[in-house]
Amino acid sequence: MSVIRPELIVKSVIPVFMDGIIAIYALVVAVLIANSLPPEMTLFKSFLQLGAGLSTVLSGLAAGFAIVIVGDAGVRGTAQLPLLFVGMILILIFAEVLGLYGLIVALILSTK
Known part of the structure; x- marks a missing residue:
């Protein structure tokens, strides 16, 4: 991105920040x-906490994979056609919601 369009470097870092939120x-x-x-601690409470951790981790893993795939293709596409940036951000937001559901x-x- 810095070679093709140096003015879009900050926009290309957004997927990295969204993975950090997860x-x-x-x-x-x-x-x-x-x-x-x-x-x-009771066994019931232990399994509730295990389920809480697993729901966060597994939904975060799915959201992370989606953000990485969309971020990679979106940043490459935005370098060639800057109009794709809005679509990339929308899809990244929908992928981020997967992690929020787990939370x-x-x-x-x-x-x-």
Whole structure:
């Protein structure tokens, strides 16, 4: 991108930032689970916390794959045709929502 269109370098970093947001989702759930660990825990609560962690990780993994694929093709396409940037951002937002769904499920599971 810096060789073809140096003015679009900042726009080409947006997929990297969106992947970082998914990592923050996992960090939030990890802190919530770590802060709610009692000395004595039931098996039910243990499986709820396992499910909360797995829902965040697996949805984050799916969202990360989608963001990487769309980001790669979108940045290459935006270098050739800058009008593709808006479409890339929309698809990236829809991919980011996959990780947000996992965070919501984890929050619901960890509050039970």
